[in-house]
Amino acid sequence: xxxxxxxxxxxxxxxxxxxxxxxxxxxxxxxxxxxxxxxxxxxxxxxxxxxxxxxxxxxxxxxxxxxxxxxxxxxxxxxxxxxxxxxxxxxxxxxxxxxxxxxxxxxxxxxxxxxxxxxxxxxxxxxxxxxxxxxxxxxxxxxxxxxxxxxxxxxxxxxxxxxxxxxxxxxxxxxxxxxxxxxxxxxxxxxxxxxxxxxxxxxxxxxxxxxxxxxxxxxxxxxxxxxxxxxxxxxxxxxxxxxxxxxxxxxxxxxxxxxxxxxxxxxxxxxxxxxxxxxxxxxxxxxxxxxxxxxxxxxxxxxxxxxxxxxxxxxxxxxxxxxxxxxx
Amino acid sequence: xxxxxxxxxxxxxxxxxxxxxxxxxxxxxxxxxxxxxxxxxxxxxxxxxxxxxxxxxxxxxxxxxxxxxxxxxxxxxxxxxxxxxxxxxxxxxxxxxxxxxxxxxxxxxxxxxxxxxxxxxxxxxxxxxxxxxxxxxxxxxxxxxxxxxxxxxxxxxxxxxxxxxxxxxxxxxxxxxxxxxxxxxxxxxxxxxxxxxxxxxxxxxxxxxxxxxxxxxxxxxxxxxxxxxxxxxxxxxxxxxxxxxxxxxxxxxxxxxxxxxxxxxxxxxxxxxxxxxxxxxxxxxxxxxxxxxxxxxxxxxxxxxxxxxxxxxxxxxxxxxxxxxxxx
Numbered sequence: 001x002x003x004x005x006x007x008x009x010x011x012x013x014x015x016x017x018x019x020x021x022x023x024x025x026x027x028x029x030x031x032x033x034x035x036x037x038x039x040x041x042x043x044x045x046x047x048x049x050x051x052x053x054x055x056x057x058x059x060x061x062x063x064x065x066x067x068x069x070x071x072x073x074x075x076x077x078x079x080x081x082x083x084x085x086x087x088x089x090x091x092x093x094x095x096x097x098x099x100x101x102x103x104x105x106x107x108x109x110x111x112x113x114x115x116x117x118x119x120x121x122x123x124x125x126x127x128x129x130x131x132x133x134x135x136x137x138x139x140x141x142x143x144x145x146x147x148x149x150x151x152x153x154x155x156x157x158x159x160x161x162x163x164x165x166x167x168x169x170x171x172x173x174x175x176x177x178x179x180x181x182x183x184x185x186x187x188x189x190x191x192x193x194x195x196x197x198x199x200x201x202x203x204x205x206x207x208x209x210x211x212x213x214x215x216x217x218x219x220x221x222x223x224x225x226x227x228x229x230x231x232x233x234x235x236x237x238x239x240x241x242x243x244x245x246x247x248x249x250x251x252x253x254x255x256x257x258x259x260x261x262x263x264x265x266x267x268x269x270x271x272x273x274x275x276x277x278x279x280x281x282x283x284x285x286x287x288x289x290x291x292x293x294x295x296x297x298x299x300x301x302x303x304x305x306x307x308x309x310x311x312x313x314x315x316x317x318x319x320x321x322x323x324x325x326x327x328x
Numbered sequence: 329x330x331x332x333x334x335x336x337x338x339x340x341x342x343x344x345x346x347x348x349x350x351x352x353x354x355x356x357x358x359x360x361x362x363x364x365x366x367x368x369x370x371x372x373x374x375x376x377x378x379x380x381x382x383x384x385x386x387x388x389x390x391x392x393x394x395x396x397x398x399x400x401x402x403x404x405x406x407x408x409x410x411x412x413x414x415x416x417x418x419x420x421x422x423x424x425x426x427x428x429x430x431x432x433x434x435x436x437x438x439x440x441x442x443x444x445x446x447x448x449x450x451x452x453x454x455x456x457x458x459x460x461x462x463x464x465x466x467x468x469x470x471x472x473x474x475x476x477x478x479x480x481x482x483x484x485x486x487x488x489x490x491x492x493x494x495x496x497x498x499x500x501x502x503x504x505x506x507x508x509x510x511x512x513x514x515x516x517x518x519x520x521x522x523x524x525x526x527x528x529x530x531x532x533x534x535x536x537x538x539x540x541x542x543x544x545x546x547x548x549x550x551x552x553x554x555x556x557x558x559x560x561x562x563x564x565x566x567x568x569x570x571x572x573x574x575x576x577x578x579x580x581x582x583x584x585x586x587x588x589x590x591x592x593x594x595x596x597x598x599x600x601x602x603x604x605x606x607x608x609x610x611x612x613x614x615x616x617x618x619x620x621x622x623x624x625x626x627x628x629x630x631x632x633x634x635x636x637x638x639x640x641x642x643x644x645x646x647x648x649x650x651x652x653x654x655x656x
Contacts, residue, residue: 038627074616083616127371146582149656151477156460159617166578167612170497170570179577180611242498249507250494250578253472256483284495284509288402288411289487328477 006211006313007050009069010113010305013037013087016044017302018051020059021310027303029058037088038163056104066107067214068313070116070305077158078325086141086176100311109316115152115161116308118145121261121312122321122325129324134248136163137304138263138273140219141176142184146320148255150325163194164188168246171288186243187273189219189266195236196222205232219326223269237269241276249284264297270297288302334641337376337397338441338633341365342416344372345630346379348387349638353452355631357386365415369422377431384432394435395428396641398444398633405486405655408438408484412467414504422483437644442482443489444636446473449589450653451639454626457652460585462576464491465592465603465632468547469504470512476583478653492516496574514571515601517547523564524550533560551597565597569604576605577612584617591626598625 002023009079010017019034027084031054033047052067073085080097100108111119116136121127127135137143138288142164146153153161164184165177172181176190185191196217201207211221226233248260266275274297282290301307315327340346347359359382361375380395393518401413408425410416428436439447446463449455455463459478465471470492474481481489492512500509506520513519522547528537530578535558539549554561576588595601602625610618628637643655 045603079649146485148481149479151479153476153478153583156586156619157584157617157620159614160582160584161580161618162486162614162617165581167496167574168498170612177614179614202447246495246498252580253490253493254579255481256485256488256489260486282497286487286490286493286505286507289483289485289490292485294485 001315003065005065005308007052007061007062007065007067008309009052009305010309011048011071012067013072016051017306018045018055019306020061023282027306029055031055041090041094045099048100052104063106066109066313066317067104069108069110070113070309071110072113074159074260075110075112077111077154081275083102094107095118109313111312113308115144115145115154115304116312117143117310118147118305119152119325120186120304120307120318124307126296127259127261131324132255133257134257134260137264138187138266139264140189142245144189147325151325156231166247166250167245168212183247185244187240192219192222192236192240192266193217199232205230208233219266227274237272238276241273242280244277245280246284249281250288252285252293257293258291260295264293267297331393331645333389333393334638335379335380335389335393335395336634338635338637339396339397339399341400344375344379345634346383348383348389349635355634356627357383359383365417365601369418370410373427376428380432391434394437394641394645396443396637397430397436397438398637399438402487403438404439405439405482437641439640441636442471443473443482444640445471445632446475447480447639447643447653448635449501450475452635454624455587455589457589459652460583462579462583462585462588464590466515466594468485468593469515470516474583475653479651480655494575494578496571511571511575512599515568518592520550520564521545527560536561547594548643554600565600566604569601570608572605573608574612576608580613580618580621585621588621588623589626597607
C-alpha cells in the first residue's frame with residue numbers, strides 16, 4: 001500500500017516553505033517563513049520543525065507520512081548531512097536528517113534542491129513521465145538536475161549534477177565557485193547584473209543607466225530594458241544565450257535527452273534568452289541528436305522546491321510511478 | 329542458469345575481429361580480417377558471419393550462445409539498426425541485427441563501440457565493479473562511454489554519450505562532425521596530426537619537420553618528437569591536455585564519477601597528455617567533486633571492442649554481475 005502524501009520542506013537561503021503534497025500532486029496546508037540564516041544552525045532547524053509541525057497539525061498526517069527536504073549546496077543524501085552551503089554561513093557538516101528525525105519522529109529524506117526540482121518535474125510537472133530530462137533553473141544562480149534512463153544523476157557521492165559549473169569558455173569570466181568560464185558566470189541573475197552594471201557604467205546603454213537611476217543594475221532591469229528594445233541590453237542576452245547553447249549542446253551530445261526544461265526567474269526573459277539559445281544550439285550539438293530534443297520553458301514556480309522535496313520522499317519510500325524514475 | 333560464454337564481434341572501419349569470451353573473461357578462438365568497407369554492405373556482413381562461424385566451429389558453441397556486436401557510428405541498439413558510419417561509406421539504416429540473426433540462427437545484440445568499451449571495462453577490465461565511470465578512448469577519433477549509477481548512459485534513442493563532441497571552446501577549431509571547438513578537434517590523432525603539420529610547415533619545429541622527412545606529420549611523429557623534448561611539439565600536448573581538462577571537468581561536475589579511464593593510441597603519450605590534464609582539471613571542476621575522482625590510464629588494448637561486445641551480450645541476456653551495471 002502506498003503512502004497517500006508526504007510532508008515537503010523547501011529549505012532555501014531566504015525562505016523556508018512547507019506543505020503537504022498528495023500522491024496525486026495536490027499541494028495543501030502551505031506555510032512559510034524567512035530563513036534568517038544569520039541566527040545560526042539551531043534556530044533555522046527549529047523553524048523547519050515548527051513549519052513541519054504546523055503542516056502535521058493542519059493535515060492530521062500520521063507518523064507513517066514521511067518528510068522530504070530539499071536544501072541548497074552540496075550534501076550527502078544517503079547520510080542526510082549538509083556539507084556546506086554557499087548561501088548558508090555557519091552550515092558545515094550539519095546532520096540535518098538526524099536532527100529532524102529526532103524531533104519529528106518520522107522518516108526524513110534529504111536531497112539537493114536542483115535534483116529535487118528535476119524529480120518534481122517528472123513526477124508532478126511539465127515533464128511528467130519523461131525518462132530523459134535535463135532541467136535547469138536560472139535564477140540568482142544556476143540550478144540543475146538530470147534524469148537519464150529514469151535515473152536521477154547524483155553520482156558517486158551525490159554531488160552531481162552541477163550543470164551551472166560546466167565551463168563553456170576556458171578563458172571566460174571567473175565564477176563564484178572559483179572556476180573559469182562556468183555557465184553560471186554567463187547565465188544567471190548575478191552574471192546578467194554584472195554585465196548590465198558594466199554596460200551602464202561604460203556609457204554603452206543610456207537606457208540602462210537611466211533605468212538604474214543611480215541604484216544597482218539588477219537582472220530584472222537588464223531584462224526590462226532589453227525587452228523595451230535596447231540593443232546593448234539585448235546583446236547581454238545574446239551572449240548568455242550562446243553560452244547556454246554551448247553548455248546544453250554538450251549535455252545533449254552526452255545524454256541524448258528527450259526534453260530540456262528551462263525554468264527560474266531569468267528564464268522569464270523568454271525569447272530574449274531562448275532565441276539565441278535555439279539559434280546557437282545546432283552549432284555545438286550533433287545534428288541527429290539535437291533534432292530529437294524538445295525545449296520547454298517552465299513557468300516560474302515557487303513550488304518547484306516543495307514538489308521536489310515531496311517527490312524524493314515518495315521515491316525513497318517506494319512510491320514513485322513505477323518505471324519512470326528512480327534513485328540509486 | 330547463466331550462459332557460460334558469448335561470441336563477440338568488434339566491427340571497425342579497418343578490421344573485424346571475433347572471439348569467444350567466457351563469463352570469467354577469458355578470450356578464446358580469436359580471429360580477424362580486414363573490413364574492406366569499399367566492397368559494400370553485403371560483403372562486409374558476410375565477413376562478420378564467416379568470422380562468427382569460425383568461432384562457433386572452433387569452440388563448439390551451441391545455439392544458446394548469443395552474439396554481441398559493437399559497431400562504430402550512431403545506431404539503434406533496440407532495433408539493431410546502424411544509422412550510418414562516419415567511416416562506413418554506403419552504410420545507411422542497415423538492419424545488421426536481423427541480417428546476422430537470419431544467418432547465424434541465434435540471439436544477436438548490437439551496440440555502439442564506445443559504449444561497449446565502457447561496459448567491457450566495468451565487467452572485465454580496469455574498472456571492474458565501478459558504478460560511476462567515464463571512459464574515453466583517444467585514437468584517430470575520440471570514443472567514449474559513461475556509466476552512472478551502474479546505468480550505461482545511451483539516452484532516449486541510444487545515441488549518447490558523445491563526449492568527443494563536447495565543445496570546449498565556442499570559438500575553437502571546426503570538428504569533422506560540423507561542430508565548433510569539439511574535444512575531438514583538440515585531442516585526437518587527427519587533431520594532433522593537424523597541429524603537427526602546421527608546426528612543421530611554419531618552421532616552429534625543426535625537429536618535427538626533419539622527422540616527417542617530407543612525408544605527412546602523424547600523431548605518432550608528434551608524440552615521438554615531443555617525448556624527445558621538442559618544446560613546440562610539447563606545446564601541442566599542453567593545448568590538448570588543457571582542452572581535455574575542460575571537457576572532463578564538465579563531466580566531473582555533472583556525473584561526480586569515481587573513476588576516469590583514458591585509453592586509446594593517443595593516450596599512450598602518457599604524461600605528455602596526463603600532466604597538463606591533471607594540472608588544468610582543478611581550474612575547471614568543482615574542488616569537492618574533482619577531489620573524489622581517480623584518473624587511470626588504460627593500456628592500449630585492441631581487445632577492448634571484443635570485451636565490449638561480449639559485455640553487452642551478457643547484459644542483454646541477463647548475465648551481468650548483479651547490481652554493477654545495467655542497460656535500460
